[in-house]
Amino acid sequence: MKNPYQPIPTKILNVIEETPNIRTFVLKPEQEIPFLAGQFVELTIPGFGEAPFTPSSSHFEREVLEMTIMRVGRATGALFTKKPGDLLGIRGPYGRPYPLQEFEGRDIYIVGGGVGLAPLRALLLALVHDINKYGRIFLRYGARTPKDIVYKKQLKEWEKIKKVDIELSVDSADEPWERKVGVVTCLMDEIPCDVKKSVAVVCGPPIMMKFVTKKLLDAGFPGKSIYLSMEMNMSCGLGQCGHCRLGPYFTCKDGPVLTWEQIKDIEEPFL
Amino acid sequence: MTIHFLPNERRINWLTRLAGGHNLFLPFKVNSSVHWVRFDKGNFDINALALKEIRAAEPIKPFLFSPRERVALFPEPLEEPAAETPALLFGVKGCDLRGLAVHKIMFQEGEFADPFYSKRLKETILIGADCPEPKDSCFCNLVGLKPYVVEGVDLVVSVIDEGWLVEVLSEKGAKLIAGEDWRPASENQIDKRNAQRQEAEAVLQRRNPKPLNPNLPQAIAEKTNDDKFWAEAAQDCVECFGCLMTCPTCFCFLLYDQAKGDKVERTRVWDACYMAMYARVGGGANPRAKFLKRFINRFHCKFMHGKNLHGFYFCSGCGRCFTACMGKIDIRNIIGRL
Numbered sequence: 001m002k003n004p005y006q007p008i009p010t011k012i013l014n015v016i017e018e019t020p021n022i023r024t025f026v027l028k029p030e031q032e033i034p035f036l037a038g039q040f041v042e043l044t045i046p047g048f049g050e051a052p053f054t055p056s057s058s059h060f061e062r063e064v065l066e067m068t069i070m071r072v073g074r075a076t077g078a079l080f081t082k083k084p085g086d087l088l089g090i091r092g093p094y095g096r097p098y099p100l101q102e103f104e105g106r107d108i109y110i111v112g113g114g115v116g117l118a119p120l121r122a123l124l125l126a127l128v129h130d131i132n133k134y135g136r137i138f139l140r141y142g143a144r145t146p147k148d149i150v151y152k153k154q155l156k157e158w159e160k161i162k163k164v165d166i167e168l169s170v171d172s173a174d175e176p177w178e179r180k181v182g183v184v185t186c187l188m189d190e191i192p193c194d195v196k197k198s199v200a201v202v203c204g205p206p207i208m209m210k211f212v213t214k215k216l217l218d219a220g221f222p223g224k225s226i227y228l229s230m231e232m233n234m235s236c237g238l239g240q241c242g243h244c245r246l247g248p249y250f251t252c253k254d255g256p257v258l259t260w261e262q263i264k265d266i267e268e269p270f271l
Numbered sequence: 272m273t274i275h276f277l278p279n280e281r282r283i284n285w286l287t288r289l290a291g292g293h294n295l296f297l298p299f300k301v302n303s304s305v306h307w308v309r310f311d312k313g314n315f316d317i318n319a320l321a322l323k324e325i326r327a328a329e330p331i332k333p334f335l336f337s338p339r340e341r342v343a344l345f346p347e348p349l350e351e352p353a354a355e356t357p358a359l360l361f362g363v364k365g366c367d368l369r370g371l372a373v374h375k376i377m378f379q380e381g382e383f384a385d386p387f388y389s390k391r392l393k394e395t396i397l398i399g400a401d402c403p404e405p406k407d408s409c410f411c412n413l414v415g416l417k418p419y420v421v422e423g424v425d426l427v428v429s430v431i432d433e434g435w436l437v438e439v440l441s442e443k444g445a446k447l448i449a450g451e452d453w454r455p456a457s458e459n460q461i462d463k464r465n466a467q468r469q470e471a472e473a474v475l476q477r478r479n480p481k482p483l484n485p486n487l488p489q490a491i492a493e494k495t496n497d498d499k500f501w502a503e504a505a506q507d508c509v510e511c512f513g514c515l516m517t518c519p520t521c522f523c524f525l526l527y528d529q530a531k532g533d534k535v536e537r538t539r540v541w542d543a544c545y546m547a548m549y550a551r552v553g554g555g556a557n558p559r560a561k562f563l564k565r566f567i568n569r570f571h572c573k574f575m576h577g578k579n580l581h582g583f584y585f586c587s588g589c590g591r592c593f594t595a596c597m598g599k600i601d602i603r604n605i606i607g608r609l
Contacts, residue, residue: 001351001390004383005343005526005537044345047530051553072554089345089535206556232558233550235526238383241542242523243550245568246558248576253381267495271556 004238007044007089008033013064014084018150019143022115023080024056024068029090032062036097037122038229038257042237043067044089048078052094052234054256056118058125059097065090068118068150094237095256098123098201098227107135107193109221111212113142113184113204117150119229120203124158131163138193142169142184142208146177165192184208188215195220203229206270213260223261230255230263231271274456274464275448278434285451286361287312293359293396296334298327307331307360322400323430325409326364326589330519334358335391336374336541342387342526343537355394361428362400365416366409368423369587370519371397376581377522387539396443399424403467408590410479410603416588418471429464436464483606487584488575490609495567504605505566507598514592514600515543520573520585523549544568574606 014026033041033055040054057066071080082088108127112120120139127134139158143149149168159166167187169180180186184204200216202209209228216226232244232251239253247266249255263269277285289295295310298321305321306328321327343349378385379392399420402409411418420427425444429436436456439445456464484490494500515521525542528535542549545565551557559565577585586602593601 001386003343003349003386005539006348007343007345009346044528044535046345046535047528049528050526075553087346231552231554231556233552236524238385239381240377240383240385240522240524241526242544242572243525243542245544245550245572247571248580268558271552271558 004091005236007042007050007091010065010088010090012082012084012086012088015082018068019148021071022068022148022150023071024066024150025079025082025088027065027067027088027090028063029065033065033090033093034062035059035065035093037100037126038097038119039093039095040234040237040252040256041065041067041090041092041094042234043079044091045075045078045082046087046089048075050089050091050235051075052237052252054119054122054229055093056121058129059122060126060129068115068121070115091237094234094252096254098126098257100126103127103199104133105135107138107198109138109140109191109193109195109198109200109216111140111184111188111200111202111204111216113208113212114144114148115150116204116208116229117141118203120201121151121154123201128158128161128164131161135163135198136193137164139164139166140169140184140187141166142171142182142187142204144171145174146170147175183211185211185215188212188219191219196222199225199227201227206231210270217260223264224259226260227257228260228263230258230269232256274436274438274461275453276434276436276456276460277451277453281452282435283312283315283317285448286310286315288451289359289361289447293357294355295359295361297361298322298324298400300324304328307334320362322362322428322435323403325402325404325406326366326591328517328591328594330370330517330589330591331360331363331367332370332374332519332521334360335371335395336378336388336522337391337539339538339540340387341536342539345528345535345537347534352390357394357396358391359396359398361398363397363420363424364400364402364589365418365420366402366411366587366589367519368397368399368420369411369414369416369583371423372583373520373577373585374522396447397424398444398447399427401427401429401464401468401471403430403471405471405474405478406590407478408594409475409588410590411588412472412475413479413483413603413606414584414586414588417468418475419468429467431460431463431467433460436460479603481607484609487606487609488578491570491575494609495571498563500608501563501567504600505563507600508562508566509597510545510562511597512543512545513595513597514602515545515569516541517591517595519587519589519591544572570605574609
C-alpha cells in the first residue's frame with residue numbers, strides 16, 4: 001500500500017538564522033524528495049502536525065533540502081525549538097512547479113517580499129543553473145527593514161552573476177542603508193524588460209502580491225505571463241481534503257503557482 | 272443485462288446466503304425512519320426491510336469514507352491492515368450513488384489515489400434498489416438523476432407484489448445470484464417494474480416541476496457578490512453543519528496529529544467547509560472568515576465547480592440537508608431562484 005499520508009523521516013542537519021524570526025532549516029530526508037522549483041512539501045513537526053512549505057534550495061540538489069521558514073504560529077513556533085539532529089517528517093512534493101520550459105528565451109522579472117524570497121530562491125538557483133537558456137533575470141526584493149532581509153550573503157553573490165540584475169528596498173531603514181526605502185513597488189517604476197515577451201514571477205505577502213500584480217498589469221505584462229505563488233490552507237496536498245479551495249482550483253494540486261490569467265475572475269484571490 | 276425473478280418466499284434464503292460471505296447491510300425501518308442495519312438472521316423481520324422506501328437517513332458514505340480513521344504513524348509507518356470481510360450494501364439508491372461518483376473523482380482519479388478509500392470500495396459490493404415512492408424531500412430529478420438505478424452497482428432490485436426483480440449489471444452481480452432458485456422475469460413483471468419507475472418519475476416531476484436554470488453555474492457566478500440574496504438565503508442557518516455532515520457528496524476532511532508516547536498518530540476525520548477555521552492559513556489570514564462567504568462556497572462547490580469541472584452537480588437531490596436542517600432551509604428554494 002502506497003500511503004500518501006505517511007511522512008518520510010527527515011533529519012535536521014543545520015539551522016541558519018536568517019533574520020530574528022526567519023530561519024533556514026537544512027534537512028536530509030531518508031528518501032529523495034524529487035521536487036521542482038515552486039512545488040511544496042508538507043512538513044511534519046512531530047506532535048504538532050503538518051504545515052506546507054516550499055523548498056528554497058536548488059532542485060538540482062537532491063540529497064539535502066533547505067526550507068526557509070518564518071515563525072508565525074503554533075507549528076512554526078514548535079519548529080523553531082528544533083535543533084540539528086532532531087527528526088521531522090516530509091510528504092511531497094506537491095503541486096505544480098514554475099514552468100521553466102515556458103521561461104526559456106525570455107527575460108524573467110521576479111518580485112519578492114519578505115520570506116516570499118524562499119520559493120524564489122529555488123527558482124533563481126534553477127535559472128542560474130541553466131543561465132544560457134534564459135534571457136536576463138531581474139530580481140526586485142523588498143523587506144520591512146534591513147534586518148529582515150533574508151539570504152544577505154547569497155544576494156551579494158547573485159549580484160555578481162552576469163545577466164542577473166538585483167534591486168532591493170526596505171519599508172523603513174532603521175540602520176545604515178544605501179539602497180531604496182519604500183515598499184517593493186517603488187522598485188517597479190521602470191521595468192527594464194520587454195513586458196510583452198517576458199515573464200513575471202511574484203511571491204510574498206498577499207497585500208504585496210496584490211499591488212505588485214496591479215503594477216505588472218499596468219506595465220503591460222499579459223495576465224498569462226504573471227506567475228503568482230498563492231497561499232491557501234494546503235492541508236492534504238493531494239487535492240482531496242478541500243481546504244485550499246481557491247475558486248475552481250485546489251491550490252495544492254493546481255497551484256501553488258498560478259497565473260493571474262487563471263485567478264483574475266476569483267473574488268479577492270489574495271487573502 | 273438479464274432480469275431475474277425471486278419469489279417472496281425465497282428472499283430470506285438469498286439474504287442469508289449473501290450474509291454468509293459478506294458483512295451484509297440493509298435499509299431497515301427503525302421507528303419512523305430508515306437506517307442501515309447489519310443483517311442478523313436470528314433477529315430479522317422481513318417486514319421491516321425498507322427497500323421501497325426512500326434512501327436511509329444516513330448516506331452510504333461512512334461505509335467507504337470513514338468518519339474517523341488512522342491514516343499514518345510516525346516515524347514507523349502504518350502496517351498494512353488485515354483483509355476485512357467485504358461489505359455488501361443491499362438497497363442502495365441512486366442518490367447515494369451520486370455521492371459515490373463524487374468521491375471516486377476526489378479520492379481515486381487524481382495523482383494520489385487514496386489507498387484507504389480504494390481498498391474499501393474494491394471490497395464492497397453494491398446492490399441498488401428502485402425508489403418507487405419518492406417523498407417531499409426528494410429532488411433527484413432536478414440534478415439529473417432517476418428514482419431508480421441503472422449503473423454503478425452489481426445488481427438492481429425492484430420490488431413488485433410477488434417478489435423481487437433483480438437486474439444483473441456486472442459479472443460480480445451474476446455470481447451473487449448463482450445457485451438460487453431464480454427464473455427469468457416475465458414480460459408482465461418487467462412491465463410492472465417499468466410502470467412503477469415511470470410513476471416514480473411522474474411523482475418527482477409533480478413535486479419539483481420547475482427545472483433548474485440550465486446555466487446554473489453561470490448564474491451562481493454572477494450572483495456571488497449579491498450579499499443581499501445570500502444573506503436572505505442563509506438567514507435561518509444556525510451553523511450546526513447538519514446539512515454537510517449528512518450530505519452524501521461532501522468529501523472534505525481534516526488531518527490532525529497526536530503524540531502517542533514516542534510516536535505520532537495521524538488521523539483523518541470528516542470536516543465541513545462551514546466551519547470558521549476551515550480555510551484559515553498558518554499566519555492567521557482567512558479567505559472566508561465571514562459565514563456568508565462560507566455559505567456561498569458550498570453552492571460554488573456543489574453547483575458551480577462540480578458541474579463546470581466534471582459535468583454534473585455535486586448534489587444528489589436526496590434532501591438530507593434540509594431534513595437535517597434546524598433552520599428548515601430548503602436548498603431547492605435557493606437554487607430554484609438562481
